[in-house]
Amino acid sequence: MIEELQALEPFREEVRQWCATHIPKNWRTEQLGADHHQFATFHRWWGSQLREGGYFAPHWPTEWGGGGFSLLQQVVLGEEFARADAPRNGLYQVALFNAGPSILHAGTEEQKAKFLPGILNGTVWCQGFSEPNAGSDLAGLQTRAIRDGDHSVVTGQKVWTSLAMEAEYCILLVRTDPDAPKRKGITYLLMDMKSPGIEVRTIRQATGQSEFCETFLDEVRVPVENRLGAENDGWNVTQSTLASERGASLIELAERLRRNGTLGLAEATKGWKNNDGVAQADDPAVQEILGARYAESMALRQLLNTMVTNVIRRGGVGPEASVVKVFYSELLQRVMRDAVDIGGLQTQLDQPPLMSAGWESGAWLYDYINAFGWTIGGGTSEIMRNIIGERVLGLPRDPEPKGA
Amino acid sequence: MQLSDQERDELRDSARKFLDNEVSSERVRALLDDADGLDRTAWSAIVELGWAAILVPEEHGGMGATWAEMSIILHEVGRRVAPLPLLSSAVLGVEALVGCTSDALRAEWLPAIASGERILTVAAQGPTGSVVPSELGAVLSGATGSLRLNGSARFVPDAHIADAIVVAARDANNAVTYVIVERGAPGVTVQVEPTVDQTRRLANVTFADVTIADAALLVEPGNGAALHTRVAAAGAVAVCIDAVGAAEQMLFMASRYAVERQQFGRPIGSFQAVKHHCANMLIAVEASRASVAFAINALDDPSADVAEGAAVAKSFAGPACAEACQLAVQVHGGIGFTWEHDSHLYLKRAKLDEGLFGSTSWHRRRLGQVVLSR
Numbered sequence: 001m002i003e004e005l006q007a008l009e010p011f012r013e014e015v016r017q018w019c020a021t022h023i024p025k026n027w028r029t030e031q032l033g034a035d036h037h038q039f040a041t042f043h044r045w046w047g048s049q050l051r052e053g054g055y056f057a058p059h060w061p062t063e064w065g066g067g068g069f070s071l072l073q074q075v076v077l078g079e080e081f082a083r084a085d086a087p088r089n090g091l092y093q094v095a096l097f098n099a100g101p102s103i104l105h106a107g108t109e110e111q112k113a114k115f116l117p118g119i120l121n122g123t124v125w126c127q128g129f130s131e132p133n134a135g136s137d138l139a140g141l142q143t144r145a146i147r148d149g150d151h152s153v154v155t156g157q158k159v160w161t162s163l164a165m166e167a168e169y170c171i172l173l174v175r176t177d178p179d180a181p182k183r184k185g186i187t188y189l190l191m192d193m194k195s196p197g198i199e200v201r202t203i204r205q206a207t208g209q210s211e212f213c214e215t216f217l218d219e220v221r222v223p224v225e226n227r228l229g230a231e232n233d234g235w236n237v238t239q240s241t242l243a244s245e246r247g248a249s250l251i252e253l254a255e256r257l258r259r260n261g262t263l264g265l266a267e268a269t270k271g272w273k274n275n276d277g278v279a280q281a282d283d284p285a286v287q288e289i290l291g292a293r294y295a296e297s298m299a300l301r302q303l304l305n306t307m308v309t310n311v312i313r314r315g316g317v318g319p320e321a322s323v324v325k326v327f328y329s330e331l332l333q334r335v336m337r338d339a340v341d342i343g344g345l346q347t348q349l350d351q352p353p354l355m356s357a358g359w360e361s362g363a364w365l366y367d368y369i370n371a372f373g374w375t376i377g378g379g380t381s382e383i384m385r386n387i388i389g390e391r392v393l394g395l396p397r398d399p400e401p402k403g404a
Numbered sequence: 405m406q407l408s409d410q411e412r413d414e415l416r417d418s419a420r421k422f423l424d425n426e427v428s429s430e431r432v433r434a435l436l437d438d439a440d441g442l443d444r445t446a447w448s449a450i451v452e453l454g455w456a457a458i459l460v461p462e463e464h465g466g467m468g469a470t471w472a473e474m475s476i477i478l479h480e481v482g483r484r485v486a487p488l489p490l491l492s493s494a495v496l497g498v499e500a501l502v503g504c505t506s507d508a509l510r511a512e513w514l515p516a517i518a519s520g521e522r523i524l525t526v527a528a529q530g531p532t533g534s535v536v537p538s539e540l541g542a543v544l545s546g547a548t549g550s551l552r553l554n555g556s557a558r559f560v561p562d563a564h565i566a567d568a569i570v571v572a573a574r575d576a577n578n579a580v581t582y583v584i585v586e587r588g589a590p591g592v593t594v595q596v597e598p599t600v601d602q603t604r605r606l607a608n609v610t611f612a613d614v615t616i617a618d619a620a621l622l623v624e625p626g627n628g629a630a631l632h633t634r635v636a637a638a639g640a641v642a643v644c645i646d647a648v649g650a651a652e653q654m655l656f657m658a659s660r661y662a663v664e665r666q667q668f669g670r671p672i673g674s675f676q677a678v679k680h681h682c683a684n685m686l687i688a689v690e691a692s693r694a695s696v697a698f699a700i701n702a703l704d705d706p707s708a709d710v711a712e713g714a715a716v717a718k719s720f721a722g723p724a725c726a727e728a729c730q731l732a733v734q735v736h737g738g739i740g741f742t743w744e745h746d747s748h749l750y751l752k753r754a755k756l757d758e759g760l761f762g763s764t765s766w767h768r769r770r771l772g773q774v775v776l777s778r
């Protein structure tokens with residue numbers, strides 16, 4: 001892979017140039033304490049910048065207006081954006097990495113023509129999968145859809161729907177056959193968030209901010225032409241796309257963690273003193289922790305390289321994506337935990353949140369709390385370990401309750 | 405000469421087949437109490453296969469291959485906890501000679517190592533196991549022409565069967581010199597110090613006013629710092645590769661056992677506590693493999709910092725692989741605690757790998773200092 005990466009040096013230079021001229025120098029000050037509106041406005045602007053640069057949907061095929069970048073180009077892009085400390089393109093994650101790829105994969109030509117250009121133009125999407133009683137056991141979801149002519153009528157409740165208050169569309173999982181085994185009775189819908197019957201209430205998170213929501217659905221009518229895949233085949237549609245698009249976006253996240261997390265922490269220790277009045281950077285115990293976390297950051301980077309190489313050679317991400325997900329999220333949590341310990345009480349002082357910084361804002365205790373977004377969201381660490389045990393190591397499944 | 409991906413896969417397959425057949429658990433066990441602890445039959449065959457020649461340049465009768473190839477063999481050797489002098493002769497000895505400034509020593513030793521005719525080892529650690537120059541126990545004194553070696557080196561792999569020993573010695577100013585001494589030379593004493601890991605032999609080597617001729621110098625006196633860094637890094641990476649091999653095999657054995665062993669009417673692997681132990685072993689093995697890959701690339705890249713690569717591997721893979729072996733014993737329950745079961749051989753091997761060529765805490769601290777100095 002090293003040789004192939006070397007061939008991309010001119011491309012890397014191009015991206016670096018673009019970053020140097022397009023990333024606003026002051027975004028960290030502008031986004032400090034930004035309210036929701038300022039955050040969304042900034043992101044719509046940043047999205048348009050990325051679009052003009054050709055970096056908005058680098059992973060999409062060119063025939064649908066994407067960058068058509070190879071996986072390695074995406075790797076380079078992620079590395080350079082992390083290096084340049086670009087703001088995170090947070091508002092469009094579901095659109096670009098979940099909705100879009102699912103539509104590309106399972107959508108009809110009409111659906112592609114209807115939705116993909118909008119996504120490229122900045123339509124915000126949210127993901128309505130989880131429910132109060134269906135989290136880890138997602139397939140147990142109960143939101144019902146009943147067919148009425150050429151519409152599905154949807155009633156139920158979704159929860160933890162990130163950015164639902166901003167979203168114009170929602171990828172929605174609903175139960176269409178309550179009598180079938182639970183994975184066989186689910187349908188995948190593309191729901192217009194302006195439809196009557198939708199009520200979105202923001203939920204205040206542990207960090208104090210409100211990025212995710214409860215989404216109540218009361219007889220919401222979704223036209224049948226907005227069903228993705230076949231009726232009752234929604235589970236398969238999600239499975240084929242859930243992990244596959246993560247690889248390249250994780251590379252950027254891992255690089256941000258290495259730079260702003262691990263190396264950022266090292267830099268910060270130079271200004272912090274331990275309880276004996278010695279600079280933390282000079283304390284051998286601190287040096288040892290920094291070395292341990294740095295070694296893990298390098299292991300993560302190499303794990304991702306291996307994953308990318310496997311995708312290129314064999315096509316497709318296997319269950320090793322679960323290894324990467326657990327390793328990344330738990331390392332993120334460890335780095336932030338250590339920062340709070342080493343930085344002392346000053347890291348626990350309240351401060352305005354820095355929006356758009358991803359998981360490394362430098363407000364260490366808030367970052368530590370935010371890291372649960374990764375150890376819980378997108379499949380908890382425990383569920384990832386089940387997947388590794390069962391699908392990689394071939395251990396017997398957990399016995400499920402009868403009738404499940 | 406570098407192999408293609410396909411050739412590397414073939415090398416791995418053939419190495420695995422050979423070791424599975426020739427260095428079975430019974431063979432390893434038969435040698436646990438053997439004084440030499442060397443599987444001579446397997447060693448002759450291995451030399452025929454060219455494993456001792458991998459890092460030896462072609463002009464000296466070797467394969468002239470890279471660490472990418474060497475690591476494949478070391479990994480498979482770790483997987484079988486095989487008692488073979490690869491670390492000493494094929495890794496440390498070859499690295500010391502390849503990096504030295506004496507053409508004569510290279511011409512004399514490299515072909516003999518490659519052909520297995522002779523075994524060389526390197527004494528790179530001091531009495532506490534440290535590779536830091538000031539902590540080395542072998543002391544070189546006198547001027548060129550009348551150099552003398554005194555003191556001791558410890559934890560020297562295979563010194564008892566080596567024909568000669570390359571010694572990392574310091575002078576009064578802690579400047580490092582590499583010199584070679586015959587094992588039987590006057591003043592050289594080799595004493596094996598048995599370790600709990602019985603699949604390897606480490607020796608305490610003492611030097612009593614040993615005469616060092618100019619021809620025995622691998623570098624100009626006091627100019628061995630770079631060579632020492634390289635050799636110590638190679639040793640550190642080699643033991644990490646060994647540990648990944650050992651941990652991988654334990655993961656395989658433990659997860660197979662978790663499927664077979666039944667309690668409460670179902671396989672123990674269906675209990676989540678056990679399943680997660682196995683998942684954690686897999687995460688440890690894969691992430692260790694990744695950190696070690698970084699170090700291997702560094703050894704093959706002339707512009708890379710090999711000490712940093714080694715520190716990354718030792719900081720992560722060392723403890724992670726030992727922990728994976730620990731979990732494997734736990735998953736096996738009582739049977740895992742028996743002498744009869746192989747688990748303890750692997751756990752002990754991984755623990756020794758973790759300790760050799762610098763402790764985890766030392767490597768982490770050093771890596772932290774590197775990061776801080778950026």
Ligand SMILES: Cc1cc2nc3c(=O)[nH]c(=O)nc-3n(C[C@H](O)[C@H](O)[C@H](O)COP(=O)(O)OP(=O)(O)OC[C@H]3O[C@@H](n4cnc5c(N)ncnc54)[C@H](O)[C@@H]3O)c2cc1C
Binds near residue numbers: 128137381676
């Ligand atoms: C920041 C954030 C953003 C999110 N955004 C979205 C979103 O946009 N759209 C969306 O649909 N969802 C979203 N989620 C929801 C997320 O996918 C769920 O929270 C997650 O799947 C866990 O479900 P749960 O919260 O119901 O916890 P539960 O499933 O109730 O889990 C509680 C605990 O039990 C453990 N547990 C459960 N089952 C098992 C098992 N079989 N074995 C072992 N342990 C088990 C879990 O690991 C966890 O520790 C988000 C979550 C977070 C934190």
